[in-house]
Amino acid sequence: MTKPSPSDLAPAPKPDKGNAQAGRKAATGAYTPASVSPNRRGQRRFAIRLWSVRHSRLLEWVYHRFASVFLALHPLWRVIGYARAEAPVTLVERGVKGVLFDCRMCGQCILSSTGMSCPMNCPKQLRNGPCGGVRANGHCEVEPDMPCVWVKAWEGSQQMEKGDAILAVQPPVNQSLRETSSWLRVTAAAAQARDGEAARAGRPT
Amino acid sequence: MSGSPVDLLPGHSSRGRLEQVLRRGEFAVTAELNPPDSADPEEVYARAAVFEGWVDGINAVDASGANCHMSSVGICALLTRMGYAPIMQISCRDRNRIAIQGDVLGAAAMGVANILCLTGDGVQAGDQPGAKPVFDLDCMSLLETVRIMRDHAKFLSGRKLTAPPRVFLGAAINPFAPPYDFRPYRLAKKIEAGAQFVQSQYCFDVPMFRAYMDKVRDLGLAEHCHILVGVGPMASARTARWIRSNVPGVHIPDAIIARLEGAADQKEEGKQICIDIINEVKEIKGVSGIHVMAYRQEEYVAEIVHDSGVLKGRRPWRREQDPADAGVAERLDAARGGEMQDQESLAETAAKRPH
Numbered sequence: 100m101t102k103p104s105p106s107d108l109a110p111a112p113k114p115d116k117g118n119a120q121a122g123r124k125a126a127t128g129a130y131t132p133a134s135v136s137p138n139r140r141g142q143r144r145f146a147i148r149l150w151s152v153r154h155s156r157l158l159e160w161v162y163h164r165f166a167s168v169f170l171a172l173h174p175l176w177r178v179i180g181y182a183r184a185e186a187p188v189t190l191v192e193r194g195v196k197g198v199l200f201d202c203r204m205c206g207q208c209i210l211s212s213t214g215m216s217c218p219m220n221c222p223k224q225l226r227n228g229p230c231g232g233v234r235a236n237g238h239c240e241v242e243p244d245m246p247c248v249w250v251k252a253w254e255g256s257q258q259m260e261k262g263d264a265i266l267a268v269q270p271p272v273n274q275s276l277r278e279t280s281s282w283l284r285v286t287a288a289a290a291q292a293r294d295g296e297a298a299r300a301g302r303p304t
Numbered sequence: 305m306s307g308s309p310v311d312l313l314p315g316h317s318s319r320g321r322l323e324q325v326l327r328r329g330e331f332a333v334t335a336e337l338n339p340p341d342s343a344d345p346e347e348v349y350a351r352a353a354v355f356e357g358w359v360d361g362i363n364a365v366d367a368s369g370a371n372c373h374m375s376s377v378g379i380c381a382l383l384t385r386m387g388y389a390p391i392m393q394i395s396c397r398d399r400n401r402i403a404i405q406g407d408v409l410g411a412a413a414m415g416v417a418n419i420l421c422l423t424g425d426g427v428q429a430g431d432q433p434g435a436k437p438v439f440d441l442d443c444m445s446l447l448e449t450v451r452i453m454r455d456h457a458k459f460l461s462g463r464k465l466t467a468p469p470r471v472f473l474g475a476a477i478n479p480f481a482p483p484y485d486f487r488p489y490r491l492a493k494k495i496e497a498g499a500q501f502v503q504s505q506y507c508f509d510v511p512m513f514r515a516y517m518d519k520v521r522d523l524g525l526a527e528h529c530h531i532l533v534g535v536g537p538m539a540s541a542r543t544a545r546w547i548r549s550n551v552p553g554v555h556i557p558d559a560i561i562a563r564l565e566g567a568a569d570q571k572e573e574g575k576q577i578c579i580d581i582i583n584e585v586k587e588i589k590g591v592s593g594i595h596v597m598a599y600r601q602e603e604y605v606a607e608i609v610h611d612s613g614v615l616k617g618r619r620p621w622r623r624e625q626d627p628a629d630a631g632v633a634e635r636l637d638a639a640r641g642g643e644m645q646d647q648e649s650l651a652e653t654a655a656k657r658p659h
Binding site for chain 1: 396397401423424425426428429437439440441442443444445448449460476477478481482483485486489490492493496497505552553555
């Protein structure tokens, strides 16, 4: 009879309990849609997204310059046709915002109201603030490795000039705008508002 | 129109008893019903019976913790049939805006006078992590949706309702999770979206709650919203530890666990801690009531409410017949009456025309 080695005597590792194991649960077949993927993102680094939040004020400034350039290009968009410009602009937008914010292309960007932290990265896709499940260390209840999107959003908004926008109640997401360009939509709306104003100012009373 | 226990008072948005109690400035008590994993209505009735005469409203939870149970709509249907005052919870996890708006109308038609709008736990927390998380709305847009239905008598799409759902709107707050300084502003957002009362997550850290309430009062929110503090007994130190590490958003300080551990009878001590916390929070300005979550210890709710003395001798809600029941009885009578008349006329024709 052989003596049991110390490793045989050691108790088997206890199975993990609770919702802390989102990643592992996902690996067992839990639902992981393309847009919200606990497992994949659990392993990914959030360095760039967190950098963007830390530099929310800079990005806010950059965005405002960029938006006015886009608005100045309104005649060009009109010549090309907003519908025809959609595909290439969407491609660029997805690339740029994908790198900077892990953008999910909801098509109705509210980064300016959320401290440059994309709310669609929240597993519950909350657009109005953090849920009640945020861990004491500021991480997500569903994805324990990820800092809560809304904890970061609050930090980011505190540095921004128009950070108070985070206090506005956001309407529900219009799912029919998914995968479309938010930049072009905002530009078209701004151009329409500008032209409307000009028309009103120009009209003799 | 829709059958609910009391008459609609001017300025009130529902016919519910809970709204009247809160608006009168009385200290309200609500409790949470543990939903059965069963299709037997008797189980719901039995579980509701232990609250009778001790609470102003019974929360019918919507698959809390993403664990599947009898639906909140079903529980509310049973409770209103018996004349109880349910608070129907709606979570955004399982249904999209189409289903939710339909449920709101159905619930209001059954006499549900209180609706609590929640985001809901992630599906990963529950017993079926493979389910698809919906989250079409979030708690804020859900509040706004129901408010629009009630105040403007229309769906989110703008289509008109012939009778709006007369409901008292609630939401949840958790002052005990980060980002702590954003939490009071989040309550402000919820009030803006339509919340008239809020129930908090388990409160075990009274100083933390007091700091939160200070900020809430500074923002002037306490006047616009009735705040009910979530409390509950812990069965043992082990349970408390388990809940702390496994239930999202519950904050239990070490001192509470140490006090439980040091007690000879941990269950009794758990109840005593709960009563002590009630007595502390009821003195905080801006607190309008308590919400007792005694999961699997529902039979102690009456004792806790009694011993804490928060009701001051008031006997909240007696079971009352729903006025809608009279309508149903009338219709049944009419249906029966019609049939009898038919038979009579048939007999008459038969008598007049013998073969």
